[in-house]
Amino acid sequence: MIIRKRYVVAAALVLCAMAWPVAAPAQDLVNTALSSFPAGTIRVEYSSPAKLRALPDFATLSKRYVGPNLLALENDLARLGIQQDDIDDLVIGWHGATMELSGVAQGRFDPKSVADRAAAQGLAATHVGGAPAYCLGSGPGGNCVVILSETLGAFGSIESLGAIMSARAGESPNAASDADFAKHVQDARADAAIWGIAVGPAITDWFKGWMPNQGNVQMDWKSTFQSVKVLSYSVQAADKVNLDVKLDCTSSQAAQSLTQVMQGLKLLQQMAWQNQNPKAPNPFQSLVVDRSDTQVRLNLTTQYSELEAGIPGKS
Helix, strand or coil: CCCCCCCCCCCECECCCCCCCCCHHHHHHHHHHHHHCECCEEEEEEECHHHHCCCCCHHHHHHHHCCHHHHHHHHHHHHCCCCHHHEEEEEEEEECCCCEEEEEEEECCCHHHHHHHHHHCCCCCEEECCEEEEECCCCCCCCEEEECCCCEEEEECHHHHHHHHHHHCCCCCEHHHCHHHHHHHHHHCCCCCEEEEEECHHHHHHHHHHCCCHHHCCCCHHHHCCCEEEEEEEEEECCCEEEEEEEEECCHHHHHHHHHHHHHHHHHHHHHHHHHCCCCCCHHHHCEEEEECCEEEEEEEECHHHHHHCCCCCC
16 A cells, blocks of 8 residues: 545644654654543544654645645644754644544644744634644634643644643533543554544544545445554655554454455555556555454555656656
8 A cells, every 4th residue: 555645733744653662752642632532532643743844755745635725734833943954742632423633743833933933924822721822724613723832732623622621620521531542552552653533433434445446346344444443553764665554353264355455455556456456566466465463554665766656646
């Protein structure tokens, strides 16, 4: 599987990871996120933009993964004086049936500077949970930002920020109160600059978003993943890009059935890629589908040049 277009901020700054140990501050941010996200969170993704920016092929990766929604968010943050270099670690959460997303970021934030920049542009603060929020996007789902401290910020729609502030204040249950979900997050922790988990309907949503050429594959994804309890993944990059996905199923038989489906899908995707990119190396050739008892594992290692071949508009 090669990675496709990401959701809004989920890539933070691109989809790839360095095989470095996760530092204590990153671990702390994950714990902060679990205590900040509302109950009903069904997907979490950690990323380290600071490590991603150190990659020599960052420009290629940016072209492949930074879509218009992410660029719009970056532009919004820049209006408040928050640049890419100001964000070191990021955790995104997807919540409920509507997959509402919000996030917390760790880095360097100057509350006074942000307030001054907002005032200079005529952006009035909307107080959420006692803190000023600055909304920059249009419509009810527009991007809003709350500076929680000089090292911590939160973003999302005004509604999702309200849920975060309520959870942080102990006024409503948070994601950490779901023992099973919190355990899935702890088990998924990886020595990578991007890793995450998805449960319930977020499994299908994740898979469809990361698998390319969906228009060429007619499949009932909901039925395909109905026996999967949790999906976890990590992405690492050095001289090549490596994606590792684990799907934990309800039984060994369910895992066997899913393995067969994934093997068939691999063949379909190989042919689809060849038809669309006949002159480019086929990344699906290196996709490995394996099973161990109740777990199905997908692993893909690909060259940066293969990622660049998949950029829209490139042949």
